[in-house]
Amino acid sequence: MRAAESTPQTLLVALGVVLFCSVMVSTTVELLRPVQLAYKQIDRNRVVVKVTGLASAGEELSDREIVDRFRELEVRAVDLADGRFTDAVDPLTYDQRAAVENPELSVAIESTQDIAGLGRRARYALVYVLSDGQSVRRITLPVHGRGMWSTIYGYVTLDGDMTTVADIMFFEHGETPGIGDQIESPAWRASWLGKLIYDDNGKPAIAAAPASAAGPAERHRVDAIAGATLTVNGAINAVLYWLGEDGFGPFLKQLRPTHAQAAHLPRE
Amino acid sequence: MSLQRVVLDPFVNNNPVTLQVLGVCSALAVTRTLLPALIMSIAVIAVLAYANVSVSLIRHIMPRSIRIIIEVTLIASAVIVVDEVLKAYAPEVSRILSVFVGLIITNCIVLGRTESFAMSNAVGPSLLDGIGNGVGYSLVLVFVASCRELLGTGALLGYPVLLLAADGGWYVPNLLMTLPASAFFVIALLIWLVRSWRPAQVEVPEHPVAPAEFQETA
Numbered sequence: 001m002r003a004a005e006s007t008p009q010t011l012l013v014a015l016g017v018v019l020f021c022s023v024m025v026s027t028t029v030e031l032l033r034p035v036q037l038a039y040k041q042i043d044r045n046r047v048v049v050k051v052t053g054l055a056s057a058g059e060e061l062s063d064r065e066i067v068d069r070f071r072e073l074e075v076r077a078v079d080l081a082d083g084r085f086t087d088a089v090d091p092l093t094y095d096q097r098a099a100v101e102n103p104e105l106s107v108a109i110e111s112t113q114d115i116a117g118l119g120r121r122a123r124y125a126l127v128y129v130l131s132d133g134q135s136v137r138r139i140t141l142p143v144h145g146r147g148m149w150s151t152i153y154g155y156v157t158l159d160g161d162m163t164t165v166a167d168i169m170f171f172e173h174g175e176t177p178g179i180g181d182q183i184e185s186p187a188w189r190a191s192w193l194g195k196l197i198y199d200d201n202g203k204p205a206i207a208a209a210p211a212s213a214a215g216p217a218e219r220h221r222v223d224a225i226a227g228a229t230l231t232v233n234g235a236i237n238a239v240l241y242w243l244g245e246d247g248f249g250p251f252l253k254q255l256r257p258t259h260a261q262a263a264h265l266p267r268e
Numbered sequence: 269m270s271l272q273r274v275v276l277d278p279f280v281n282n283n284p285v286t287l288q289v290l291g292v293c294s295a296l297a298v299t300r301t302l303l304p305a306l307i308m309s310i311a312v313i314a315v316l317a318y319a320n321v322s323v324s325l326i327r328h329i330m331p332r333s334i335r336i337i338i339e340v341t342l343i344a345s346a347v348i349v350v351d352e353v354l355k356a357y358a359p360e361v362s363r364i365l366s367v368f369v370g371l372i373i374t375n376c377i378v379l380g381r382t383e384s385f386a387m388s389n390a391v392g393p394s395l396l397d398g399i400g401n402g403v404g405y406s407l408v409l410v411f412v413a414s415c416r417e418l419l420g421t422g423a424l425l426g427y428p429v430l431l432l433a434a435d436g437g438w439y440v441p442n443l444l445m446t447l448p449a450s451a452f453f454v455i456a457l458l459i460w461l462v463r464s465w466r467p468a469q470v471e472v473p474e475h476p477v478a479p480a481e482f483q484e485t486a
Contacts, residue, residue: 005331005332005333009329009331010331010333010334013326013329013330013331013334013338014331014334014337014338017326017338017341017342018341021341021342021344021345022345024345024349025345025348025349028348028349028352028353029348029352032352032353032355032356035356035357036352036355036356036359039356039359043359
C-alpha cells in the first residue's frame with residue numbers, strides 16, 4: 001500500500017483541500033460583496049425608474065441614465081403608523097430589509113393582519129414620488145410578501161388618484177422557473193394596469209380570476225396564472241397587505257384628492 | 269507529446285466537443301447570442317486551467333480512493349469564484365448564463381481533463397492542456413453562437429450585420445436559430461465539416477448493420 005492510501009493521509013489531504021477551497025471561496029465572496037451590493041442598488045433603482053414610467057417600454061438604460069432619471073423622483077421615508085413623511089431615517093441610506101431585523105426599527109404584525117405572511121415589518125418605508133410642482137402625479141410603493149417558495153418583492157405605482165394602478169413590477173423572487181416567475185411577465189403586468197386597488201369602502205379589493213369568471217368586479221380583477229395560484233396569491237396578498245390599513249393605507253388616505261382636487265403632499 | 273501539441277491538439281485534432289462530443293449541454297444553452305458564449309468561454313478556460321494546475325500540484329499526495337471527490341471540490345470552488353466575479357463585474361451576462369456557470373462543475377470536459385491528463389502530468393503541461401482544451405471548447409461555442417445570433421437576429425454582439433426585412437432590409441431572421449434545438453443542428457454540421465476535413469476522426473461503427481437476408485417462408 002502506498003503512503004498516499006493510508007487513512008491518516010486520506011483524511012489529511014481531504015482536510016487540506018477543503019480548508020484551502022473554503023478560504024478561497026469565502027475570501028472572494030467577501031471581497032466582491034461591495035461591488036455586488038452597489039450593482040444591486042442600481043438594479044433596484046432601474047426597476048423604480050421603469051415602474052414609475054420614467055422609461056418607455058423596452059428602453060435599455062445605461063447605469064448613468066438610471067441615476068439621472070432616478071433623480072427626477074423624490075424619495076421620502078414614511079412612518080407607517082401615522083402615514084406621515086418622516087425624517088427619522090435617511091431615505092438615501094435606509095435599508096428596509098435590514099430594518100426588519102432591527103427591533104427598534106420594526107414591529108411585529110398581528111397575525112390577523114398578516115395576510116402577506118411576513119411576521120414583522122419595518123416602521124418606516126420608502127416611497128418614490130413623481131410630482132409636477134404641487135400635485136402628485138404618481139407614487140411608487142415597495143411591497144413584499146410570501147409566495148410559494150420565497151419572499152416576493154415588487155413595486156406598485158399608483159396614479160394621482162391613489163387607487164388606479166399605473167404599473168406594477170415584481171422584480172425579485174425565488175418562485176418556480178417557467179411557472180411562478182410569470183408574475184414578471186408583461187402579460188400579467190398588463191392585467192393590472194388601470195385596475196382600482198380600493199373598493200367603494202376604501203378597502204383593498206384586488207383579486208385574481210380568469211377573465212370570464214363571475215367573481216370580482218372587472219375593475220378589481222387581475223389575471224390568474226394556471227399552475228401558479230400560490231405565487232399569484234402571494235403577490236396579490238403582498239399588495240393587499242402593503243396598501244391596506246397596516247401598510248400604506250393611512251398614508252395614501254391623506255394623499256387622496258377630495259373630488260376634482262389634485263393630491264398635495266402632506267406636511268410633516 | 270510536445271508542449272506545442274498539448275496546446276494545439278484540442279483546437280481541431282482532438283477537440284473536446286467535435287471529436288469527444290463532451291460539454292454539449294452547455295453548448296446548447298449559452299449559444300443563443302455571442303456575448304454570453306464569449307463570457308462562458310473565458311469562464312471555462314479559467315476553470316479548466318485552474319483545475320488542471322491544482323490537481324497536478326497535489327497528484328503525488330492524492331489518495332486514489334477519494335480523488336474524484338477532491339477533484340470535484342477543487343473544480344466546484346473555482347466555479348463559485350468565477351460565478352461571484354461574474355455577478356460583480358458582468359451582472360447582466362451573469363443573469364443570462366444563470367445556472368450554466370454553476371453547471372461548469374458538471375461539464376465533463378473539466379473532470380475529464382483532470383482525470384486523464386492532470387493526474388499523470390507535471391504542472392506546466394497540465395496548465396497548457398487546460399488552456400488548450402478550454403480554447404477548443406470555446407472555438408466551438410463561439411462558432412455556434414455566431415451562427416445562431418447572425419441567422420437568428422441578423423446581428424453579431426448586438427450590432428446589426430444583416431439588414432432586417434422589418435427595418436427595410438432583405439434578411440428575414442430564422443427564429444429556429446434562437447431555439448436551443450438549433451444548436452444541435454449547428455454542432456452536427458460542424459462535426460460533419462471537421463470530419464470531412466479530417467477523415468481520421470470518423471469513428472468505425474461499433475455495430476455494423478448486417479445486410480438483410482431474404483428468407484423464404486414456406
